[in-house]
Amino acid sequence: MLDALQRPVHDLRISVTDRCNFRCVYCMPKHIFGPNYSFLKRSQLLSYEEIERVARIFVNHGVRKLRLTGGEPLVRKDIELLIEKLSAIDGVQDLSLTTNGSLLTLDKAEKLRASGLRRITISLDSLDGDTFKSMNGVDFAPEPILQAIDTAAAVGLAPVKVNMVVKRGVNDNAVQSAAEYFRGTGHIIRFIEYMDVGNSNRWQREQVISAAEIRDIIGRKFPIEPASPDYHGEVAQRWRYRDGSGEIGIIASVSQPFCSTCTRARLSADGLLYTCLFANTGHDLRAPLRAGTTDEELATTIRQIWSARTDRYSELRASQTIEIPKIEMSYIGG
Numbered sequence: 001m002l003d004a005l006q007r008p009v010h011d012l013r014i015s016v017t018d019r020c021n022f023r024c025v026y027c028m029p030k031h032i033f034g035p036n037y038s039f040l041k042r043s044q045l046l047s048y049e050e051i052e053r054v055a056r057i058f059v060n061h062g063v064r065k066l067r068l069t070g071g072e073p074l075v076r077k078d079i080e081l082l083i084e085k086l087s088a089i090d091g092v093q094d095l096s097l098t099t100n101g102s103l104l105t106l107d108k109a110e111k112l113r114a115s116g117l118r119r120i121t122i123s124l125d126s127l128d129g130d131t132f133k134s135m136n137g138v139d140f141a142p143e144p145i146l147q148a149i150d151t152a153a154a155v156g157l158a159p160v161k162v163n164m165v166v167k168r169g170v171n172d173n174a175v176q177s178a179a180e181y182f183r184g185t186g187h188i189i190r191f192i193e194y195m196d197v198g199n200s201n202r203w204q205r206e207q208v209i210s211a212a213e214i215r216d217i218i219g220r221k222f223p224i225e226p227a228s229p230d231y232h233g234e235v236a237q238r239w240r241y242r243d244g245s246g247e248i249g250i251i252a253s254v255s256q257p258f259c260s261t262c263t264r265a266r267l268s269a270d271g272l273l274y275t276c277l278f279a280n281t282g283h284d285l286r287a288p289l290r291a292g293t294t295d296e297e298l299a300t301t302i303r304q305i306w307s308a309r310t311d312r313y314s315e316l317r318a319s320q321t322i323e324i325p326k327i328e329m330s331y332i333g334g
């Protein structure tokens, strides 16, 4: 199944909730996502059976990677039941989950692994307590997250990928120490350029630390060299340490957009299909799912949506400022 720019669909990112127990400043700032914010109601959420149906249709059309996101996916009850269903779908080659790690106890990690989860990505924006607390907006310390990373690896969810969003004047001074901390551990830290996702983070281009700057910051102390991508459409650039002590990733959506190889579709927790992270409209799959539509009819709808896809927001953003209302990161997940 190819889109209008000849890009196949290979990854389906599934948001299972728009709720989160953190209030990260670049995603879910407290002044917007406060106590009166109206999150999706239970009845609006796709059930695990409905998510499985959609995922199965996508896998039949070429998807090989499923990633569970949120909000914070571990706040959704019994997520292991969904993972069991998805890991049983024939053709799934990779099943992963992105979490802030705050709820990843040993018991939870073991259950996720036992239910079929293959890999996990944990967000950690700084090793420095004050910086991390100010960025997550809930005064949560980094130590439990570092523990969660080791716990994930201990139960077999390795190599653990660690995501760090780098914002100028906020945590760019933590890039080298984060690289140093994870170097030689087998965990892969990925530095993410600060993006204008959604409308809440008041993004400014000057606040972006570019991939080139990140490479310089790290390369000054730990020489790195490019490594070839693991697969077509991989989001992160891979850079390995010249001394063989591991690798890092850099996600350069702003300075080096990668829309030409974008194979990602996104399903929101309330059943809308989005063909770009920076989209402003989605396609409702929940209504047909609940109206007794057959899988074949649903597949036809999904084929029509994907084959008409022309999204390449990051490429366009490189040459112009685009002022459109966009879906929130906390709603659609990364």
Ligand code: SF4
Pocket (backbone or CB within 6 Å): 258, 259, 260, 262, 263, 264, 275, 276, 277, 278, 311, 312, 313, 314, 315
């Ligand atoms: S901006 Fe949209 S089309 Fe481009 S890589 Fe990101 S999700 Fe894909």
